[in-house]
Amino acid sequence: MDNGIKCCALCTVPITPDIDSDEHVIPASIGGRWVVRGFICKSCNDEGGLTSEAEISNRFGWFSLTAGIKRESGKKAPRPIIMKTDDGKKVLLKPNGVIESWERTLEKIPTDDGRLLISGTRPSMNELREMLSGLKRKHPDIDIESAIGNARVEASYKPITHNFGGFGSDAFWRSVVKTVCAVAWSLELNEQDCEVAVNYLRKGEGKPFNLFYGRDVILNRPMDQLFHCVSLRSDNERNLLLGYVEYFGVFRGVVMLSDSYKGGDVDRTYAVDPVLGKEIDLTVDLHLSDQEVDQFQDGAILNGENYLAAFEQSIAIALSLSEKSKLDMAINSAVDKVCNDMGIQSEQEIAPEQALEFSRRIAEAMAPFFLDRIRAKHFTFD
Ligand SMILES: [Zn+2]
Structure with missing residues (x-):
């Protein structure tokens, strides 16, 4: 015009x-x-x-969720989506690629050699403690804290089927x-x-x-x-x-x-x-x-081959971005917490005599990260 x-x-x-x-x-x-x-x-x-x-x-x-794409300020964060793993279990995919099991489980499985295996999917520490307290009534020699301390976390990386x-x-x-x-x-x-x-x-x-x-x-x-x-x-x-x-x-x-x-x-x-x-x-x-x-x-x-290759490469990039951002978040929050607990200022250097204690506490503070990011968890008690 x-x-x-x-x-x-x-x-x-x-x-x-x-x-x-x-x-x-x-x-x-x-x-x-x-x-x-x-x-x-x-x-x-x-x-x-x-x-x-x-x-x-x-x-x-x-x-968008796995790679943690940033939206412009003022725009709504992307919504989590529900997906299925290859064995049909529902999982929730959240922003930053955090994957959570949809169901929570905690069960007692007797083993062949007469021991008891406690196995669960994202159980809370309270649930675990409660179950162990119940067992202690029957078996007073159970040491709850040492049992929790000895719990083994096993990752189960079941692939997600997403169409x-x-x-x-x-x-x-x-x-x-x-x-x-x-x-x-x-x-x-x-x-x-x-x-x-x-x-x-x-x-x-x-x-x-x-x-x-x-x-x-x-x-x-x-x-x-x-x-x-x-x-x-x-x-x-x-x-x-x-x-x-x-x-x-x-x-x-x-x-x-x-x-x-x-x-x-x-x-x-x-x-x-x-x-x-x-x-x-x-x-x-x-x-x-x-x-x-x-x-x-x-x-x-x-060219179907190129089509699949394009998917494989981009999925790998998205997953590695997601791993990195989750690790960064976990490290930052662990450092903040430990510095606060030990009275260390943000720019302050850590004294040699504090270093060991600092490392131990960081490892402890990071534990929930390893627990949360793993979808299926199995605890065994000797
Ligand atoms: Zn128009």
Whole structure:
């Protein structure tokens, strides 16, 4: 429009200042930070939040919680989700990747050699003490404190079965197509430059997108960091305007914004680490070969092996981030507690004669960390 007022990319109403909205280029629920204005109207933004952004948020709930993505201040923390282990037990996945057993158990199991095994899943110390007190009535020689002291904690790392599902739903792709369009708008492109994508968003026409696992288009992929990435590139020879979107390394998709592009050169990549909330520099090679363009149009899902490898790598990164953040939390709170108990000031050096006692107390204060983070626990008493 000549007066500088743009129309909503979704419903075409002129975006006057009173109905303009902050649209996250990458959904805020997975840690997106970059916001564009003058792209969609307030009512389309609200509606999208309830449908397609919710779909993205659910689909990546495991990653968001496990890796402990930071949300902007003022936004709600992600909700815990319930998942199942391979043997069918329910567990609760909480922010920062803390996994808790859904059920609490504590049971007495007689062993073949006449001893008694007390085994439990996340029992409280009170429950354990109570059970031992009951046993002491029958067997007065039980020393409760030494039995608790000798308790052995065994980790049972049962894998969690989580169905990440496909990325095929309409709501999901709507959000992805909107993401590449938002970048186009930020470059002052308009609906004529992105007619294929805009027709899909407005009328549901065609399916101008596809999963893309044929090759890695990110030339400097970080191997120890989770990130989201969106990239736009014009192919002036073929009159194409193409987009690429990647979330958590696992979703990788290409979008056709235009197949009759006549505008200027476009080559723009934006990437963000949702754990640190910081932009990162990525180089994306979105020069599609003839074969890749054909596959794109055939709607072929490309290379299942690469698809699985992408998942494996990102899951490993998320789990290692989660381990690190839990350990950091446990160490910080143990140091605070012990310094407080021993009257050590925060900047003060620990005297050599205090060092041993300090270490012992740190180990003691860290014990709940080891207990809490382990889902299944077995206690044995000699
Ligand atoms: Zn609108």
